[in-house]
Amino acid sequence: MLGKLLKHEFRATARIMGPLYLVLIALSICANLSIRILDSSPAAALTVLGAILLAAFGLAVTGTVIVAVALMVNRFRTNLMGDEGYIMFTLPVSVDQLVVSKIIVSTVWFIATAAAVLVSALITAFRIEYVEKAVEMISELIRITPGLQALKGAAVIVEVLVLAVTACASFSLLFYAAMSIGHSFSNHKKLLSVVFFFVIQFVMQTAGSLVILASGTLFKPWFSGDIGIIPSVHRALWLAVLYVLIRGAIYYIVTRIMLKKHLNLE
Amino acid sequence: MPIFECRDLDKSFGQVRALDGVNISIEPGRIVGLLGPNGSGKTTLMKLANGLLTPSGGELLINGSAPDRNTRAIVSYLPERTCIPLWMSAGQLLDFYRDFYTDFRRDAAEKMFGRLGIPLKQKVKQMSKGTREKAQLILVMSRRAGLYLLDEPIGGVDPAARDFILDTVISNYNPEAAVVISTHIISDVEKVLDEVYFINRGEIVLHDSVDAIREEKGMSVDALFREVFKC
Numbered sequence: 001m002l003g004k005l006l007k008h009e010f011r012a013t014a015r016i017m018g019p020l021y022l023v024l025i026a027l028s029i030c031a032n033l034s035i036r037i038l039d040s041s042p043a044a045a046l047t048v049l050g051a052i053l054l055a056a057f058g059l060a061v062t063g064t065v066i067v068a069v070a071l072m073v074n075r076f077r078t079n080l081m082g083d084e085g086y087i088m089f090t091l092p093v094s095v096d097q098l099v100v101s102k103i104i105v106s107t108v109w110f111i112a113t114a115a116a117v118l119v120s121a122l123i124t125a126f127r128i129e130y131v132e133k134a135v136e137m138i139s140e141l142i143r144i145t146p147g148l149q150a151l152k153g154a155a156v157i158v159e160v161l162v163l164a165v166t167a168c169a170s171f172s173l174l175f176y177a178a179m180s181i182g183h184s185f186s187n188h189k190k191l192l193s194v195v196f197f198f199v200i201q202f203v204m205q206t207a208g209s210l211v212i213l214a215s216g217t218l219f220k221p222w223f224s225g226d227i228g229i230i231p232s233v234h235r236a237l238w239l240a241v242l243y244v245l246i247r248g249a250i251y252y253i254v255t256r257i258m259l260k261k262h263l264n265l266e
Numbered sequence: 267m268p269i270f271e272c273r274d275l276d277k278s279f280g281q282v283r284a285l286d287g288v289n290i291s292i293e294p295g296r297i298v299g300l301l302g303p304n305g306s307g308k309t310t311l312m313k314l315a316n317g318l319l320t321p322s323g324g325e326l327l328i329n330g331s332a333p334d335r336n337t338r339a340i341v342s343y344l345p346e347r348t349c350i351p352l353w354m355s356a357g358q359l360l361d362f363y364r365d366f367y368t369d370f371r372r373d374a375a376e377k378m379f380g381r382l383g384i385p386l387k388q389k390v391k392q393m394s395k396g397t398r399e400k401a402q403l404i405l406v407m408s409r410r411a412g413l414y415l416l417d418e419p420i421g422g423v424d425p426a427a428r429d430f431i432l433d434t435v436i437s438n439y440n441p442e443a444a445v446v447i448s449t450h451i452i453s454d455v456e457k458v459l460d461e462v463y464f465i466n467r468g469e470i471v472l473h474d475s476v477d478a479i480r481e482e483k484g485m486s487v488d489a490l491f492r493e494v495f496k497c
Contacts, residue, residue: 090338
């Protein structure tokens with residue numbers, strides 16, 4: 001059933017994100033041409049046009065990121081907490097499957113958005129000589145920094161990706177927890193969701209700071225002595241993943257309890 | 267075994283008691299009216315039966331089990347409000363129901379959409395309010411469910427639409443299933459009912475078969491309702 005939920009959730013969201021990525025790519029091509037015009041043309045009118053297209057690309061990047069976050073929030077609010085909740089919560093699926101499907105789809109769109117922004121930035125800046133220079137610079141950097149070779153590039157990339165995925169999921173869950181609490185009240189559901197968003201964030205930041213302070217001695221041996229910089233980087237990344245996972249788990253438990261025991265659809 | 271049963275069921279919202287010691291037992295094959303004025307607790311009971319609310323006391327059983335994902339597979343629920351996603355097309359709605367309910371009869375639903383003149387490519391947001399309500403009813407009644415829970419299916423619609431709704435219910439429900447229709451509009455619906463529960467201020471105040479009401483009390487269900495709930 002999770003697969004079917006994912007299928008319909010992707011169907012509901014792709015109709016918004018797909019065209020947005022196409023607009024982003026199209027604007028990045030325009031921005032690339034604009035840069036060339038700005039570099040080469042002395043004509044004032046063309047310069048203004050180029051600057052406008054470049055600004056439009058900047059706005060499109062910002063807009064795409066905002067839409068990805070807004071879509072994550074809106075899908076949970078309308079599809080589960082709004083009228084559509086009458087259909088979704090009466091499907092023969094569990095609350096866990098409903099929440100997990102939302103987390104997976106949001107996370108995929110966050111990662112896809114990051115990839116789309118990266119690709120469009122590359123398109124905007126694309127010139128053969130830039131790519132050649134970048135490859136030269138990276139090769140030189142690796143050659144002159146022995147530590148970078150020992151970092152095991154692939155391992156660090158995997159660790160950073162795991163951290164990014166868990167951070168995206170935890171970020172979505174923070175919103176889900178706040179909305180599931182806010183919508184359990186009879187009135188002012190949206191306002192209370194916003195209030196609980198800040199309350200949860202404040203509580204978690206405070207608790208997180210206290211835990212980090214208290215556990216300073218616990219993890220000190222991990223980073224002291226002669227273990228070197230490289231193993232420390234790996235350990236720091238995995239600790240960050242663990243911290244994000246714990247936060248996400250807390251948000252998930254809150255969301256699950258509220259949806260199972262205190263669901264209060266209008 | 268009853269397909270739908272409430273035993274001393276209570277539901278409170280803070281200090282407000284929405285349901286108070288409700289006892290109901292409905293056998294398969296019966297069409298039952300849950301009749302009461304606005305605010306009597308009908309929708310609360312329907313929500314509890316679908317697991318959208320949790321009881322404060324007592325128990326509610328669907329085919330012997332508390333509402334969960336397994337009972338939802340045999341319950342076909344029509345909420346009091348229209349809640350089909352606006353962005354979907356009629357065809358996507360059929361895909362959605364077919365994917366989640368193994369008892370969904372896509373061909374039957376498609377035929378009913380055709381009779382109403384709803385093209386499969388038409389988006390829900392392009393439909394009128396009345397057409398959306400009918401489309402939602404068609405989806406609910408196209409399932410071969412064990413229990414149909416219809417919350418105010420004829421509330422706020424014109425008489426012609428009421429006939430369409432009742433015809434759709436009667437000609438499509440699984441005869442081995444039970445149908446519970448909650449409403450405060452009695453005259454149109456009483457002709458299809460086998461038995462009725464009268465509910466007022468969260469309590470069941472009367473339970474009888476429609477035939478017994480007519481024979482023993484010598485009046486229609488509508489007339490009895492007006493007498494019981496006289497202001």
